Amino acid sequence: MTAASPSASSGTVRVNKHKPDWRGWKFMWPFAVVFVLVFIIPIVYAIYISFFEKRMVGGTVFVGVDNYIRLFGDDQFWASCGRVALFTIVQVPIMLFLSAVMALCIDSMKLHGAKFFRISTFLPYAVPAVVSTMIWGFMYGAKYGLVGSLNDLLGTSLDVLSPSVLLASIGNIVTWEFVGYNMLIFYSSLSTIPHSLYEAASIDGASEWQIVKSIKIPELKGSLAITVIFSIIGSFQLFNEPNILQNMVPGNAITTYYTPNMYAYNLSFSGNQSNYAAAMAIVMAVITMAIAYAVQLNSMKEQMK
Amino acid sequence: MTSATNHRLAMQELKAQEKAARKAEKERQRRVARDEAAERRRAAKSGFANVANPRRSTLMTVLCSLFAIYCLFPFVYLLINATKSQADFTSTFGLWFGGEFNLWDNIVTVFTYQDGIFGRWFLNTILYVVVGAGGATLLAIMGGYALAKFRFPGRKAVFAVIIGSISVPGTALAVPQFLLFAQLGLTNTPWSMIIPSLISPFGLYLMWIFSEQAVPTELLEAARVDGAGEFRTFFQVSLPLLAPGIVTTSLFTIVATWNNYFLPLIMLKDADWYPLTIGLNQWKDQANTAGGTAIQNLVITGSLITIIPLVIAFLLLQKYWQSGLAAGAVKE
Numbered sequence: 001m002t003a004a005s006p007s008a009s010s011g012t013v014r015v016n017k018h019k020p021d022w023r024g025w026k027f028m029w030p031f032a033v034v035f036v037l038v039f040i041i042p043i044v045y046a047i048y049i050s051f052f053e054k055r056m057v058g059g060t061v062f063v064g065v066d067n068y069i070r071l072f073g074d075d076q077f078w079a080s081c082g083r084v085a086l087f088t089i090v091q092v093p094i095m096l097f098l099s100a101v102m103a104l105c106i107d108s109m110k111l112h113g114a115k116f117f118r119i120s121t122f123l124p125y126a127v128p129a130v131v132s133t134m135i136w137g138f139m140y141g142a143k144y145g146l147v148g149s150l151n152d153l154l155g156t157s158l159d160v161l162s163p164s165v166l167l168a169s170i171g172n173i174v175t176w177e178f179v180g181y182n183m184l185i186f187y188s189s190l191s192t193i194p195h196s197l198y199e200a201a202s203i204d205g206a207s208e209w210q211i212v213k214s215i216k217i218p219e220l221k222g223s224l225a226i227t228v229i230f231s232i233i234g235s236f237q238l239f240n241e242p243n244i245l246q247n248m249v250p251g252n253a254i255t256t257y258y259t260p261n262m263y264a265y266n267l268s269f270s271g272n273q274s275n276y277a278a279a280m281a282i283v284m285a286v287i288t289m290a291i292a293y294a295v296q297l298n299s300m301k302e303q304m305k
Numbered sequence: 306m307t308s309a310t311n312h313r314l315a316m317q318e319l320k321a322q323e324k325a326a327r328k329a330e331k332e333r334q335r336r337v338a339r340d341e342a343a344e345r346r347r348a349a350k351s352g353f354a355n356v357a358n359p360r361r362s363t364l365m366t367v368l369c370s371l372f373a374i375y376c377l378f379p380f381v382y383l384l385i386n387a388t389k390s391q392a393d394f395t396s397t398f399g400l401w402f403g404g405e406f407n408l409w410d411n412i413v414t415v416f417t418y419q420d421g422i423f424g425r426w427f428l429n430t431i432l433y434v435v436v437g438a439g440g441a442t443l444l445a446i447m448g449g450y451a452l453a454k455f456r457f458p459g460r461k462a463v464f465a466v467i468i469g470s471i472s473v474p475g476t477a478l479a480v481p482q483f484l485l486f487a488q489l490g491l492t493n494t495p496w497s498m499i500i501p502s503l504i505s506p507f508g509l510y511l512m513w514i515f516s517e518q519a520v521p522t523e524l525l526e527a528a529r530v531d532g533a534g535e536f537r538t539f540f541q542v543s544l545p546l547l548a549p550g551i552v553t554t555s556l557f558t559i560v561a562t563w564n565n566y567f568l569p570l571i572m573l574k575d576a577d578w579y580p581l582t583i584g585l586n587q588w589k590d591q592a593n594t595a596g597g598t599a600i601q602n603l604v605i606t607g608s609l610i611t612i613i614p615l616v617i618a619f620l621l622l623q624k625y626w627q628s629g630l631a632a633g634a635v636k637e
Contacts (some may be wrong), residue, residue: 020457021458023535024454024455024457026535027448027451027455028448028463030443030632031447034504035504037500038482039470039504040466041485042478042485045481045484047512049484054483102369102372105369106369110364110366111361111366112366117373118378123616124376125619126612127379127615128581129564129566130564130583130586130608131383131612132584134377134589134608135608137380139379144394144396146399146400151401176376179376184626185491218363239567243472244566244589247590247592265571268480269571281481
C-alpha cells in the first residue's frame, strides 16, 4: 500500500498492521445477525432434536442415534433418494446442454433478433413454480388439457401423467423453469470474452467452429461448475413441482415420499414426527454438500489440466 | 451581355462537373458493392465473416425460434385460457379462444371471489416483497461491500460459512426453521415469512463481486482523508457506483420472495396471511375437495395477474440485470 495517510511514519504503519481493523463489521453485522438467526441456529437446533423422539407415553425422550439408524433402514427414504438421483442424472445434463447451446447461439451474433431470444428464454424464470406447474399440469391433462386434445386429434391415448413417465414430465417443467436462468449465467461469462480475441483468432485463420471450440467452450467450463452445483442442489430439493402436481395427477402416482423433501415435509407436518424429519434433513444436507463438493473438486481438477 | 454568357458558361461547366462527380460516385459505390459481395463470397467459403458483424444465419434463427416457442407457449396458453369461462375451459381446445370472451369477467371475479381475498393475497405478497426482499437487498449490499472493501477479523470465516450455507438445501432448513419459529410464537404471522427472506447468499455474492469492481479503493481513501465517516462514504460515494449491481440483486431477491412457495406453505396456516402462490394453490385444490366447485378459470386468470408484475419488471430492467450478471461472471 503506497497510499498511506500523510501522518503515518514507518512506526505507526506497523502498529496499524497489528491492530485489527473492525470497521468492516459496521456493514457486516446486520447480515451476520440474521444469518445466525435463520441459518446457524436452526441447523444446530435440528441436530439437537434429531437425537430425541416424541413418544405417546413418556413425552420426548433422548434416543441417541436411533433416528439415524432407523433412517438407514428406511426403504421409503432410499427410494425417494434414488428417484431424485435418477432425476438429477437425466434432467440436469439435458437442461445445461440446452442452456449452453442457446447461450452460444445468442452470443454468436448470427441470430436475427438476438435480444428477443435472450429475453424469451429467460422469461420463464419470472414465473413462480406454483404457476408454471399449474399451467403445465393443465396442459398435461388427458381430460381437457392439450394432451387430451392431441389424443382426440390423433386417436391416441397418450398419458404424460401416468406413473411411468411422470418423472420425465416433472423434468420438463423444471427444465422449462430454469433453462433461461442457466443460459444467462453461461451467456454472461461468454460476454466477458474480449472481442479482440476473436479478431486475432480470425486473422490467424481460425474458423468459426474453432473459435467456439477453443475459446468459448473453455470459457463456459468456468461457469459450468456453478450451474452444475446449483442444479444438483435444486433437484435434490425437488418439492414444489411434485407437491403441486399431486392433486392434478390421477390416482396416487405421487406418494407422500415421492422425494426426500416431500417425505420430510409430510413426516413433520402430517405425521407429527419432526425429530425423525430433522434427522432426515441433516442427512440430506450432508449428501447434497458431499455431491456438490465432489463436483466442484472434479471441475477444479479439470480446470487445472 | 458578356457577364451573362460567362455566367451561363460557368453554370454549364458546373453542371457538367456535378454530373461527372455523380457518375464517379455511382461507379465507386458499384465497386464497393462488388468488393463487398466478393468479400462475402470469400467469407462464406472460408467459413468466417467479419467478427464484429457476422452474417445472420437463417437456419440458426429458425432452430432457436423452435426453442423460443417452447419457452413462450405456456404464456400463450395462459393468455388464451384467461379469456375463457369455466365451461369453455373444460370443453374447448386449449390453444384457441372459447365461445365467449370472458377475460374482464374473470378478472372481476378473481378480485371479488370469497370477499375479495385475492386482493388481500396480492397486498400480502407486496408486503413480503417490499420488507423481505428489500431488506435482503440492503443486507446483501452492506455485507458485500464489507467483504469487498474491508479486511476485518473473521472475514474469512464469514466467507466460508456463507459458501457452505449455499449448499445446504433451503428446504432442509425450513423444517427446523419452522420448529424454532413455532417456539418463538412467530408462525402464522408475517414475520415468519419476512425474517427468513432477509438472507440471500446469492445476493451477497453478487454484491461482493460487484463492489470489488465498481468501487475503487482510492476513492474511499480520498473520502476518508477528506474526513468523511464510513457511513457517509458508503452512502455518498459507494452507493451511486453500485446502482446497477443493486438493481440486479433486488431483481433476484424480489423473484425469490414473490415466487416463494415452500416457506409460506409451512409457516402460514391463516388464509389472511397467504401470499399469492399459496392462495392460488388453494384455489386449484378446491376442485379436489369434497363438494368444492372447480374454479380453474379463476386459477388461470389469477396466475396471469400474479406473473404480470414480474414479467414487466424483467422487460423494463433488462439492461441492468444483463450488466450486473456480467460483472458477477467475471470472477470465477
